[in-house]
Amino acid sequence: MKRIALFHLETLMWIDRLGTFAAAAQRLNTTQPAISARVREIEEQLGVPLFQRDGRRMVLTARGRRLVQDCEPLRQGLERVLLDASDFAGATGTVRIGSGEIAAATCLPDFVGAIERERPGVTLEIELDLTARLLQQLLSGMRDIVFLAGPIASPGLRTAPIGSVELVWVAGRSVAEAGGFAGSPPNPPLPVWSLPDHSPLHGVTLATLGQHRIAAPALNTCNNVRMLIEIVARGQGAAVLPETMVREELANGSLQEVLPRPTQQVHFEAAIRDREREPVILDLFERAARLSIERPAF
Structure with missing residues (x-):
């Protein structure tokens, strides 16, 4: 019978953290049967069950939880000592x-x-x-x-x-030269783009439109900032974007600022x-x- 080693304790920790043998196997770059074998070896050595199933998750028993709580500081302390001794050169x-x-x-x-x-x-x-x-x-x-x-x-x-990142209201060159949000009728309202509503940029977009009393049409959303930059640069609307990500476009004129910069930063x-x-x-x-x-x- 194998003796309990550090990798056994590490296995228990990752099963506890991730909830399944399969997730722990992926995290530890091994196979699910290998994880099962490690758990079986510890349970045979100690003579007590360490996990019980709770739906799709594996949870530690009271004995298993106590074992992890007591051994985890020792395992991590030893690993830290070894890594410190090599100035983390051997970290894997x-x-x-x-x-x-x-x-x-x-x-x-x-x-x-x-x-x-x-x-x-x-x-x-x-x-x-x-x-x-x-x-x-x-x-x-x-x-x-x-x-x-x-x-x-x-x-x-x-x-x-x-x-923090400063934000800028930008549109493509052709839109900006046509007056941006102040473009003359009968031009349709300028489309506005943003990240989805759980992004800080979305909130800043709505807030600053309100501050400038701009009644924009429905807010278009895209979950990719690079795609937003491309859409706006092609003259298909305006957007609040991170200044760091459009600095090059602002410098070459393909994007231009069409409203004062928001006071809010991300x-x-x-x-x-x-x-x-x-x-x-x-x-x-x-x-x-x-x-x-x-x-x-x-």
Whole structure:
């Protein structure tokens, strides 16, 4: 019979966090039968069941929960000591990053480049999504670090501000030269585009239209900022967009400002779970906290 090893405890932790043997297997780069075998080995060694099924999820029994709570600080402490001894040069594993499009177009490339150079054993899995879904994925354990439009006030999170992005009202050159929102009748009202309603840009769009007493037609939405830029640049309407993502278009004149810049800015944060104890994830979060989203990655 195999003796209990660190990888057994790591397996218990990830099953507890992700809820299924299959998810833990994917996270640990192994197979579901291997995960089942590890759990069986621990239960045989201890003589007690550690998991019970709750619907589709596997949850720890009272004995299993106590084992994880008692052993997890020891496992992570040993891992931290070993990584510190090598200055994290030997860090390995997969870290799942979630990011909005604005962060992905500004500070995320520098972050990825630094990890590739200085933590070559760490693999990054990056997925782009909107803030609401990224938050759910983080809290459910499906993402390890996320870059969110904030500020975020949610229990169970540890966040670090990484700056703010100025917003601009822009339209394509032909629309701007025709007067933008002030274009003469009988021209139809200028179409307005935005991200979906759970995005901060959507709220700023509606608020500033109201401030300028512009009765725009129904708000068109698209969940991709790059596509919004393309739509607007082609003369198909106007939109509130992050200045960092349209700086080049403003410089060459393909986009032009058609209303005063909103006073509101979009703030961004890096976030992890408050109970996160994985040394590699904590190391990457400390690096993420030093990023600046104001710097475009052109």
